[in-house]
Amino acid sequence: MKLAVTGLGLVTSVGNGVVGSCTALRAGLSHPSPLPAFTVEDEPGEAIPVTGFPATPFADGFFQTGAWVRLASGAFDDLRDAAALPSRVDAPFWHRTGLIVLAPLVDEERFGWSLQEMPKALESFYLRPLVSLMDVPIREEHARALALGHCGLAAALEQTDALLTSRAVDRVLVLAADSYVDPESLTWLASRHRLKSPRRQIGLMPGEAGAAILLERPVTARGRRAFSAVQVEAVTLGGFPEAGMTHAQLGRVLAESLQRVLPAHAAPPRFQGDLYLDLNGEAWRAQVWGHVQVLLAEQLDLPRCRILHIASSLGETGTASAPISLAAAAWAFFRGHTTGERALLSSISDAGQTAAVLLTRGEDARTA
Missing domain, CATH: 3.40.47.10 (Thiolase/Chalcone synthase)
Incomplete structure (x- = not known):
């Protein structure tokens, strides 16, 4: 496998862009904030908000698939600007671009729905609204959604390699988003004793982020003089x-x-x-x-x-x-x-x- 990464975009709690986010990560910076929508017990009879890492203001007021669309589209906008990709007017470029969107593992207890009961939910409530917001003419047959959580990137890379080998597309855009800061996810984490709190020192702190990656064969990237680090x-x-x-x-x-x-x-x-x-x-x-x-x-x-x-x-x-x-x-x-x-x-x-x-x-x- 040889895949050149020719574009990147990020939306995180420490930066609304790949440059700011990566610079902050390099410096070890963080921006934790209280999440008033969910409280935990500190002292007996005293409740305080959970601390998390929201990517303000991208997903404010949105949750679940709505938050994913906002975060992923923000990351795509950052990638498109940084990589100087063509506008929607260049239809041939986008018609030869594949799209793989990555979602969390769909746990019915966390989200209140399942892919068994709603097999087209990812396409209807995540993929299609995201493509509409991106406002570029990606072909429907070249777009798909995967719900594998932490392992989604590896699956997307394997599928990207297969798509490029088949010559169905010239490049593949991978968009990922996740959010643990909504009340439903926080309740789910707390019910499973996974949430860090003043009275539980071992656990996770909820965050949210969107990421975008553009992938091509190295020879294709060289042909259009695309930068790859x-x-x-x-x-x-x-x-x-x-x-x-x-x-x-x-x-x-x-x-x-x-x-x-x-x-x-x-x-x-x-x-x-x-x-x-x-x-x-x-x-x-x-x-x-x-x-x-x-x-x-x-x-x-x-x-x-x-x-x-x-x-x-x-x-x-x-x-x-x-x-x-x-x-x-x-x-x-x-x-x-x-x-x-x-x-x-x-x-x-x-x-x-x-x-x-x-x-x-x-x-x-x-x-x-």
């Missing part, structure tokens, strides 16, 4: 694990996913570089990663790796977390902040599905 080298997407798997078993599954994207004959032989994890403050994710470190001691040179987790600055951004990590890796390659020539993205969804993405410095970043 990062390149996707390998992707692996695991299946859904059996119910009741222990943290040690999940650690082995994730270790196998990471091992499959690492080249067998690389120099140096053990991976050195930036390692992006979707740790978010929950104990089970930390325990899974602890097992991975032991299992991959011969493949990962951890003392020479820089370990990053965007949740420390943005809170839990779910579906958007891996695309944001990819954008942060691209920014690091472009600005010369990396610890090596490769970056590794590790993901595990709430359902236990695992994914890994290997990135290398893009052609333009090598000469920048």
Whole structure:
């Protein structure tokens, strides 16, 4: 697999754009805010708002699919401006562009609906409104939606490779969005004891974000002189694990996913570089990663790796977390902040599905 990333866009709690967001992430900045719509008990008889990371003002007043549309369209606008993409008047360009939109895992307890009962919900309430708001003539047959949460990016990259190989399109636009700051999601998190609060120190802090990525074959990118700071080298997407798997078993599954994207004959032989994890403050994710470190001691040179987790600055951004990590890796390659020539993205969804993405410095970043 060789995919050049030729455009990026972000909407986060620390910036309404990829430049501002990545600069803030590099500096370790964060912008937590109280979420008045949901309170938790602090002292007996005293309630305080949960602290989260809303991407103000993009999703204010919107929730669920409405918030996803707002966040994803904001990220697309940022990408279109930064990459100087043509307007809707250039129909041939957009007719040859595929679109994959990424959504959270649809949990009926969280959203109040399911894909089993409403199989066309993603297309009706997310994909089509988003395309309408984007105002570019992408063909309906070239657009699709995936609901895989943290592992959505890996699935989108695999499907992008297949679409480009078939020559159905020349490029693929991936848009991702997620929001945990609405009252329904906060209630769902609290009911599952996943929410960090003054009386529960181990848990996640809710966030929301939108991300946009434009992908092309390197030769296509060179042909239209598109800038690329990062390149996707390998992707692996695991299946859904059996119910009741222990943290040690999940650690082995994730270790196998990471091992499959690492080249067998690389120099140096053990991976050195930036390692992006979707740790978010929950104990089970930390325990899974602890097992991975032991299992991959011969493949990962951890003392020479820089370990990053965007949740420390943005809170839990779910579906958007891996695309944001990819954008942060691209920014690091472009600005010369990396610890090596490769970056590794590790993901595990709430359902236990695992994914890994290997990135290398893009052609333009090598000469920048």
